[in-house]
Amino acid sequence: MPEVLLPFPRAFVEFVNPDDADEIFRCDLTWLTSRWSCIFGQGCPGIYADRPDDGCCTLGAHFADKDDEKRVRKAVKQLTSETWQLKKAAKSGGWVELEDPENVAEGEQPARKTRVVDGACIFLNRPGFAGGEGCALHHLAVNQGRDFLETKPDVCWQLPIRRQFRSVTRTDNSTYTEVSIGEYSRDGWGPGGHDLDWYCTSNTEAHQGREPVYLSNRAELVALMGQAAYDELKLHCETFDARPGSAMRHLADPA
Known part of the structure; x- marks a missing residue:
């Protein structure tokens, strides 16, 4: 290409x-x-x-700051198992993970990001999912008539x-x-x-x-x-x- x-x-x-x-x-x-x-x-x-x-969406999304993560958290609460394929995985293991915490310099905090499950972001609905493939947070905004800037991590919408x-x-x-x-x-x-x-x-x-x-x-x-x-x-x-x-x-x- x-x-x-x-x-x-x-x-x-x-x-x-x-x-x-x-x-x-x-x-x-x-x-x-x-x-x-x-x-x-x-x-x-x-x-x-x-x-x-x-x-x-393979790598997951790093949060810009606490406000970014807080805004996404509000959106996550509105997702259902019909609109989010990996909702069960999020309930059992969470949807946030730390980026390489073992290699963080002393005194620094590891970056927080969306969790990667089975090789891609936990919010990525895979092909064939009845609720629609692609970002569950993006679909949420579209279905509610909102802009996806209100539901997705900053790095994703930017x-x-x-x-x-x-x-x-x-x-x-x-x-x-x-x-x-x-x-x-x-x-x-x-x-x-x-x-x-x-x-x-x-x-x-x-x-x-x-x-x-x-x-x-x-x-x-x-x-x-x-x-x-x-x-x-x-x-x-x-x-x-x-x-x-x-x-x-x-x-x-x-x-």
Whole structure:
């Protein structure tokens, strides 16, 4: 399957956060105007060749913080055995596990994540399950007419958008916080990202969406940036997207 190798030329825009003058957004227009779309259940081969039905759910999801886990816990209480295939396994062994607790440095706490059962996340309904295959937390939101941002772990609903923070010092020694919004490419997974058998963000198979990312993932971007910043981003994306034949289009997009 053809995957575009990184890096390649990209266009970025920077603007002050309308809600916080001490923050400057740096947004990847090449990614945000790309036609990437999640193809889980529509040809996605999974990140590991021997787990073709898992999508990117093989490893389980790390919680960003206590609030993230608390929000998911509220959603879990609403799942039934008809909508969650592994509910019985969760009752007997829990649905949270610690990440490699034996190798945590002294004084640090091991990361908390969704438990992996039979090779994949405990919330992943397997093919053939009457309640629907795929993420049980995602199905819960859809069935209740809610956005899945309200039920899934942060890392799950944000992927493959990546938000990063860094402190920048200007030449006059003043500082600001740079908030970057871009593509969660292979390197975002750390060294292990290069071991994935398949990954979607730079793969042509996943760049067949009818809308650009800044529209199809509007809810996620608003949650990550705020409404005012998203509104400004949308204007920049529209301007960039209207330019024909830009040399900085995403290379995985249709020609």
